[in-house]
Amino acid sequence: MRHPPAQRADLIRIALMSAGAVLMCAAGLYAGVTPWQAAMTMVGAAAYHVLAGLDARAPHVPCDHIQTGEAAAGGFTLIAVTLFITGNPIAIAGAVLAVMFAYQVFLRYAIAPDAKEASIVGGAVQAVIAVIIARIAWNAAPDISVPAGRALTGLVPSLPAGPAAPAVAVPVILAAYALSRLLGPELKSHAEGPEFCCLPGREYSVMTWCLIAARCALVTIALLFSGWLCGIGFSAGRLYRGTLPGIFNLMALLAFSLAMLLVSKAAGTFIAAAGAYAASYALFFLYIKTRGLRYDRRETV
């Protein structure tokens, strides 16, 4: 279906949001955020934006990576590997990716929550991980504050500036974005479920696994590059009712993540992460409350 032309009001909103992103970036640089930190946070936000675009066609996951528990699982993996195994960034990235994949398989095939249950399961996972981390911190054996800070604001921004990390992440983000646009109709068909998907049986399974892999890669990049600072993408995108929602969502993500980065510089990492966490849930509940559709048809097959 062809989209209507952009309305003037929508263009103004997008321009304002873009200006907000630029303002947050400038304020952050003024407050001491390095260009490297700002750039890597934006890479994480871009990964999250592509992820939100993929999941916009999968309403069985109406919540973002914070609410599903992926952020908690990824953060815990980062902390545990750093404290007890190695501080090597590549090893940490590999471990986070592996855990994200295992978590997705666990979520989809072992728990298999429906749309409402996904956030409840995520909340339970967060609670369990919080208890474990509190226990580790209570013992105060290894110093947890540094890896915890990296888990919350991203590992890569804390590393020395270098091309390696973005050289891996940016092509993945661009490839995922390009494929999601080129295969848009196929993805939309896949989102209707196996009963309605027009792809034959085997192709449906292959696409399911490809989407799982893409999600794991993008969540890993988002966590490693911007931590918990950009978790508003899903709800923000779905609340926006204007034209060009993709551009608006991207600008909103950039503005928000850079704002949280500024807060982390001014008030501390944990305050910024708490703010991002609260914003994520606030928008999520706002979306649940104000969404126009309550899908009450039930399968009769």
Added chain:
Amino acid sequence: MIDVKQCSLSISGITVLDDITITLNDGETIGIVGKSGSGKTSFLKTLAHRIPGYGGSISVNGAPLPLLKSALEKEVTYCGPAVPANPDESLGEFLLQGRLPYKKAFRPYTDYDRQTVDEYADILDLTRLRAMKIGAVPDGAFRRALLARAFVRGSHAVLLDNPTSDLDITSVVLLQKAIARYVIEGNRLAVVCSGDLNFVSAVADRVLVMDGGRIAESGTVDILDADLIKRYFGIDVIISRNIYNGKPQIHSFPE
């Protein structure tokens, strides 16, 4: 043409289909009627390869059904009462997805795809609802959308399972037009399974009466008489003739 030879199916030890042999020809509209549990839906789903593990053979234009694989979507389309998972999709996009088997990867839909969608959206009075999201569409319109999506596919055979459920009288008439266009335009095959005997009488060229997993009777719609209905449905009816097309009109009455 769909050729069924000695098709049998058991589920959990219960015989659902029992040695069915029938040929469904191109250019026909086949109506399948029978009491609940007679095997109508199971037969339809077996024809659509939705239920594997049947005995016997089913072939579509000479090609065995299990071997069609990716071509199955272009040969047979099943339209049942299932509900799609994404309520936020627009109705127009939902209809367009029916053309996906013909779409090349990484290419957009063609003008022919959009034109086909336009035609059936117009026939089934869905044009004004195309921008609406699926979750917001009224149930009757949603049912018409499911049917339109099946017709839009343009496959060789369309299998409609209880298509008149949730449809008002206007929509039923639109559905009749859509079926007629679908069958005549492309010399295709439509198989309609319904508990609405009058609807089957109105659209079908040939009627199959199922009972206990078998095809008990088959013939033109004129076989739908009071005796047959008493025999297979256990109720008394009066048969009149539709003043427009002369086809049997079934009237039931409470005792």
